[in-house]
Amino acid sequence: MENHVILKIDRVGMHFGGLEILKDVSLEVKKGERIGIIGPNGAGKTTFFNILTGDLKPSSGSIYYKGENITNVANFKRTNAGIVRTFQRNNLLNELTVLDNLLLVLQRKHHLQNVWFKKRNEKKYPKLFEEANQLIKTWGLEKRANEIVKKLSYGEQRQIEILLGIAINPQVLLLDEPTAGMSQAETDYIVDLLHNLPKDLTVLIIEHDLEVVFGLADRMVVLYDGGILIDGDPNEVRNDRRVNEIYIGKEEAAAHA
């Protein structure tokens, strides 16, 4: 099973009007792989994710998941099949509590979402609440469980963003810049959590923080100008001249500016 291809992207292209964002991108993802996706701004990373999740339809090419063509399958169905994403910008139910956010995910997972005439409370759904509380505890959010999400700090919201993705028990997890905008301590905390994800979970991760991504990934894909520039071992990529020129060099220059 180790070498089984779970996700196959076959010559996917994407353009808006005259603007070409992705050009014939092909990629095979094996089960359990941790793939880091890097590339300069505008390289098409988030568009690539949007196509994988079904939020966007590609202009050309196909996507296969466990051998099945899912190019035209709606986004929510892909989620239910196990392809789950987190968002680059926090995209939470801001007016609801942390617990309610989490319960919405869990009730879907346990197929309780179509129950109409039974109030959702701790007495009637003990297992659901138990699982939610367990997750909240694991992520160190006990004190925040009944707070409204928008009252939380940015870092905490970011944490919940990832938590909501993981809570579904995905098979393929797409993380879009999980540590963007976080402090060093918060980043370390997240990285730690990501390290402890189940080993058979396939993870694709877009990340600007190269320390983070090289620490997590066992394979790197560099997107540049809508195409895959390099696809290989992290160490290989780290030392690649082209990458340093077009991506890392720029980033560092920007960071030091």
Place this chain on the structure above:
Amino acid sequence: MKRKLFLIMLVVFLAVLSACGNSAIQSTSKKEEGGSKSGGTIKIGVLLPDSGVYASLGKHLHKGMELYFDSIDWKIGSKKIEIIKEDSEADPQVALRKARKLIDQDKVDILTGTVSTAVAYAIRDEVDKKKIPFLVSHAGGNDLTRSKRSDYIWRSSFSSWQIGNSLGEWAFHNVGKTMYIAAADYAFGREVSEAFKEAYTAAGGKIVGEVYPPLGNNDYSSYLTTIKNAKAEAVYAFFAGSDAVRFVQQYDQFGLKEDKKLIGSGWLVSEDVRKSQGNAGVGTISSIFWDYSIKTEENRQFKEAFEKKYNERPTIEALEGYDAAKIIAEALTTLDGDASDPDKVVEAISNVEFISPRGPIKFDKETHHVIQNMYIIETKLVNGQTENEVIEIIEEVRDPGK
């Protein structure tokens, strides 16, 4: 504990409350209330629109009623007349709520009013069930004195049949042998044109075409082009209020007046819209049951009194209000102001007969509808202003009731 105590007290309180006062339970279980209604006053509930599209009609009806009651000093015998006004708006359901208030809460002896036919139909069952004499002072839908006839409903205004029918035969003999019909698309417009059609074709005329623009239509140009190209000698139109202003104006602007005479119901060129139409209405022939220009002593006195009190000309609605007030007063006078028995009141109304500014009126005891003269009038230019002139009188027009 406090809360339980409160609940117990609430129950006791409610029980005490229910023991006294006239609660709904008591008033629905009792049959007749007898003399508990009015003491020294006669209460008349007036249900007219004070807001919405028909507000100006309601206003004039009120003015007419008040003018008459002023003239008898708001007294019948030893009893004082009290009017309780409620705004029917343009919404039948709201009007029904208000009618219930007048009947159940204010305990009126007599109900009068309603401009909209839909409102009259809406409250019909309520007044019938509760035996409240209801004098309809405007709403003209045919069925009110036909299939929806009630022992307690009488109408002093008009029926759409009277309006449409009266011009049919006359138009065939004096206007033309072929006719195009244009009427606002609502029940009343349809009924009036139906009645006209019936009388006109019975006389031998031919209807070339019909068109029914929606109520409140703003641009008639398309319809007018169609009518212009139809082979008819004249056009029979039913429009009222702002529709009448626009239709008559646009009829003139698009040059239809030159080759097709415009005829219709009196509202096409009535007192309240003629001023806004400029000279567009000149030459129009219409039929109606009262006009400012009627030259009788009764009408002269009415106009003078009205103009003195309000400093403006009376409209046809003012006349309707005036007559309705007079009918109620005359009926109650024969009962010495005792309005407690609704059956006696309606009996008294059925016998009312007098010469109104619109000519002699009396009621048809079968249909409960007013028997009145219909006037064929022509709009002319007098001293730079449009004025109507009666050119023929059709006497004692009676609604067939079927």
Place this chain on the structure above:
Amino acid sequence: MDIIGAQLVNSISYGLLLFVITCGLSLVFGILGVLNLAHGSLYMIGAYVSYSITVHSGQNFWLALIIAPLAVAVCSLIIEMILLRPTYQLGHLSQVLLTFGLAYVIHDMTAAIWGSDVLSIPLPQSLSGTVTLFNQAFPVYRLAVIAIGLILAGLLWFIQEKTRWGAIIRAGLSDKEMICALGVNIQLVFTVVFFIGGYLAGFGGVIAAPILGLYPSMEFQTLILALVVLVIGGLGSIAGTFVASLTIGIVETFCRFLVPELSLFVVFGLMAVVLIVKPNGLLGRQVVKH
């Protein structure tokens, strides 16, 4: 064939009348994102003010055409400064509701001032004749409305595309933060746009009054019609509003001609079809998500 030609002239004149009435709403919505449900009420104020002016100035229509739109623009300015400005932080839905409440208030205020009788404004002397086209007489005023509509459309297009103000406005459409960065006082832009929107509403009121007349509840009828035009044209696009006005003019006029029973139905049917098939309107900007 004459009748088709005549109906076409009717369509265009009715369509452009709609454009004159609606363009103010479209402008405000397009630039500020505020759906002004009091637009019909401003239109009504324009019509009533011009009525009062013509009555007191010996039927001087032109005087009304100069003063009434300005008066409405001032009303609109007051509304913006007193009611809307303090509430920009409340969000768009609240502002829509606010203007809806305002429409109720203005409804009763005009009824209190001008009464509930049906009124009308006579055609200006110089435009009261008729012209024969396609074997049918057309009022000169209707043709003048066509001209006014075309000029107004051209003017708005010119301002939006060719002037500095237009550039700011277009920038405001796409990115409010950017024009702040350009050093433009965004508050001022809002106020000016609302002023112009009010002016256009009042202008529409004066132009339409001799044709449509003045009567209670006229503003709600106008509002609904204006919303339909706005939706069909595509939100906030002047060109779209122009095309939509003409489309409605043509569809409604020919529907009245061919199947009069459906004329009430067809406008809303058209709106529903446009919303289902092309939710951004005939010429609306394509909104890309994410």
Place this chain on the structure above:
Amino acid sequence: MNKKGFALIAAVMLLIFSPFIFSLFYLNLVTEILILAIFALSLNILVGYTGLVSLGHAAFFGVGAYMSAILAREISPNFFLTLFASLAAAIIASAIIGIFCVKVSGFYFLMLTLAFSQMIYSFVHQSTTITGGSNGLSGIPSPLIGSLDFSNPVYFYYLILLLFILIYGGLSLIVHSPFGQVLIGIRENETRLKSMGYHTTLYKLAAFVIAGGLGGVAGSLYTSFNSFISPSDVYWTMSGSVLIMVLIGGSGTMIGPVLGAAFIVILETIVSSYTTMWMMIIGIIFILFVVFFPKGIVGLGKLLLQSFSKSNKLSAISGKKSNALYNNDVKN
């Protein structure tokens, strides 16, 4: 007994005793309020819980009302027949219209619902032979259950009260159920819900159909109550006024629409007896609520309660105030 349960029992008791306290007119007014409250509650499922602001809800009210009226006149005034037929008709109508409407959102949803409701209005207005045209249908027989005649306003009141309690209870179960929480999730962030694996379009359609169906029930009851129905109850102004009821009362709460319905009906009835300017008064009150109390009467009530209850510590107030305001019913 908690505070909420206590208030509930007191309210229900007051309603049960109404016929013994109120005179006939006020009893009828309460009946009308309860019917319109059902209508407002139904719209609230869409507006308050799912976040879809509709300006065409009168369409379903009308469908139910006309269905009842025609059945009662032509076939039988049996209450269950008219009620369930109206419910079915409104569900079918809202399912068909809903399929198109739930595909768009925001302003477009508002306009599309308006378009559909105006089309239904013009159909009702035009089809004189079926619907009576502008005159409406009158003389509709009062409802019967078996041989029990509900023309007596007190019996009818209890019938409506029973239905109201059932519907209110049912809806509060629904909005707090996992299904209802999905609707709230859609209101808050539809994109996120999709990425959680929810077929949001289907849920929006379900909300649309629940709202439409109950709107039809309200229409049916209104027809039975007044023995009359006319096109003005299908016109967009009816949709507008029920929307105002929901917003003034407090959208997204259960009690809000009920209070809103009561407020508007009482205001319109009482105020218009004294002045013709009732529209202006409603307009001003509406503006005040939009600006100062966007959470409606419920929000205002909570604010007042908090400022009165001195037992709460200051910090608790400041911490909880916004909590309560923004999260009225969601947490309970």
